[in-house]
Amino acid sequence: MLNIKDIEIKNIDHLGIVAGIVDSIGLVSIINNLIGSEAGEKVSAGHVVKAMILNGLGMVSKPLYMFPKFFESIACEHLIGAGVKPEYLNDDKLGRVMDKLFIKGLDTIFLAISLNVVKKFEISLASSHLNLV
Numbered sequence: 001m002l003n004i005k006d007i008e009i010k011n012i013d014h015l016g017i018v019a020g021i022v023d024s025i026g027l028v029s030i031i032n033n034l035i036g037s038e039a040g041e042k043v044s045a046g047h048v049v050k051a052m053i054l055n056g057l058g059m060v061s062k063p064l065y066m067f068p069k070f071f072e073s074i075a076c077e078h079l080i081g082a083g084v085k086p087e088y089l090n091d092d093k094l095g096r097v098m099d100k101l102f103i104k105g106l107d108t109i110f111l112a113i114s115l116n117v118v119k120k121f122e123i124s125l126a127s128s129h130l131n132l133v
Contacts, residue, residue: 010075019079043088048097064091
């Protein structure tokens, strides 16, 4: 029988919808394929990017060292991925991932994600708009 003391309640608010969209477009695997992984890392670059997206929708204007604090009160593993703990999402890890994203090229990453979305949701490219500044 289930004991009430064994139940832990975590809030997900609107972040569950966003996490579901991120999962459906395959963002985590795209980032991981483009960036690669380091031996012994506890959380992948793709999961860090997913966490940054979720954090940006809930805890704005806070310094990076406060990043793990945001995920202490929400269902971190449920939203981001199995085995991902708030303490793994520290400012050092975020900085390393952002450096790798910049080195890879944000245009390249954006294009890969966009093309995957177009394919996944069968978006017609019969007409498009390009604004060159």
